[in-house]
Amino acid sequence: MFVDYSGEPLIQVKNLCKYFHVGRNATLKAVDNMSFNIYKGETVSLVGESGCGKSTTGRCMIRLYEPTSGQVIYDGKDITKLTKEEQKEFTKRVQMIFQNPYASLNPRMTVKEIVGEGLKVHGLAQNEIDQRVQELLETVGLNKDHMSRFPHEFSGGQRQRIGIARALAVNPEFIICDEPISALDVSIQAQVINMLNELQDNLGLTYLFIAHDLSVVKYISERVVVMYLGTMVEMAETEELYGNTLHPYTKALLSAIPEADPKRAKENKRIPIKGEITSPINPKNCCRFAGRCQYATERCHNEMPELREVKPGHLVACHLMDEQFPK
Numbered sequence: 208m209f210v211d212y213s214g215e216p217l218i219q220v221k222n223l224c225k226y227f228h229v230g231r232n233a234t235l236k237a238v239d240n241m242s243f244n245i246y247k248g249e250t251v252s253l254v255g256e257s258g259c260g261k262s263t264t265g266r267c268m269i270r271l272y273e274p275t276s277g278q279v280i281y282d283g284k285d286i287t288k289l290t291k292e293e294q295k296e297f298t299k300r301v302q303m304i305f306q307n308p309y310a311s312l313n314p315r316m317t318v319k320e321i322v323g324e325g326l327k328v329h330g331l332a333q334n335e336i337d338q339r340v341q342e343l344l345e346t347v348g349l350n351k352d353h354m355s356r357f358p359h360e361f362s363g364g365q366r367q368r369i370g371i372a373r374a375l376a377v378n379p380e381f382i383i384c385d386e387p388i389s390a391l392d393v394s395i396q397a398q399v400i401n402m403l404n405e406l407q408d409n410l411g412l413t414y415l416f417i418a419h420d421l422s423v424v425k426y427i428s429e430r431v432v433v434m435y436l437g438t439m440v441e442m443a444e445t446e447e448l449y450g451n452t453l454h455p456y457t458k459a460l461l462s463a464i465p466e467a468d469p470k471r472a473k474e475n476k477r478i479p480i481k482g483e484i485t486s487p488i489n490p491k492n493c494c495r496f497a498g499r500c501q502y503a504t505e506r507c508h509n510e511m512p513e514l515r516e517v518k519p520g521h522l523v524a525c526h527l528m529d530e531q532f533p534k
């Protein structure tokens with residue numbers, strides 16, 4: 208989809224922090240100083256291991272969590288300062304598709320009730336809801352015969368389609384896709400991705416796509432943000448990120464993608480990430496990847512690298528960049 212980068216971004220995330228107090232003098236820094244933009248019609252992917260703060264970032268962006276500090280500006284307005292009316296409008300404009308289609312649908316509700324729930328909240332009459340639910344099911348490749356059935360009667364892929372229909376019900380413009388395919392069989396994953404792509408083209412949607420590895424996002428994103436333990440470590444346009452990877456953590460993530468071609472698989476060297484992920488509770492003010500990075504120096508253990516633009520649109524937080532791209 209064509210993305211116009213000349214205007215204002217649809218969403219601006221500015222120095223976003225979300226901390227949780229988890230005990231006396233213990234603070235879990237789930238999201239620590241994240242800043243990035245998403246333009247209308249764009250897909251930005253947020254990638255990193257589980258527990259790195261991706262979903263928390265997404266939830267702060269649609270106000271499911273209140274940020275500890277920093278701002279999320281949506282269409283020019285700070286989402287924490289909306290009036291009651293604006294907040295109601297905002298909840299229609301932004302939606303979320305959840306990771307687990309088995310857990311995210313109420314087993315006691317029919318498909319009609321699940322998909323129509325948001326429409327009811329927004330005051331539509333029952334006959335309008337029925338009509339709209341039928342249209343939505345057709346949009347996601349299901350049909351009206353499915354309306355009176357319950358979630359357990361569907362496969363994982365079909366359940367995720369129901370979740371997508373539910374998200375589309377109120378005509379949103381921005382959708383957070385929180386690992387929408389990771390619980391699905393590989394054969395179904397491509398179908399869901401293709402459907403999300405088609406919906407984006409047809410409905411002009413903007414996506415934040417959350418994923419724990421870099422294998423799928425290459426095909427769906429304009430830009431990719433890589434996160435490690437609450438912080439941004441690299442951000443670039445997709446082609447640049449895959450073709451000119453700079454951060455050691457991103458390199459390791461990329462090397463972990465299985466290669467289908469046996470010849471290329473032999474040439475690919477997997478870069479192991481040694482050790483365990485460090486605790487995000489009261490983290491030291493140093494590179495969060497230092498304990499697992501094969502290039503770590505003393506400086507890395509004592510000083511947090513700043514996220515800086517080393518090439519147009521390519522941002523990296525790593526002390527190694529000071530030699531490669533002197534300031």
Ligand code: SF4
Pocket residue numbers: 454455456494495496497498500501502503504507512524525526527
């Ligand atoms: Fe590795 Fe140091 Fe770069 Fe962190 S700052 S990624 S520890 S080289």
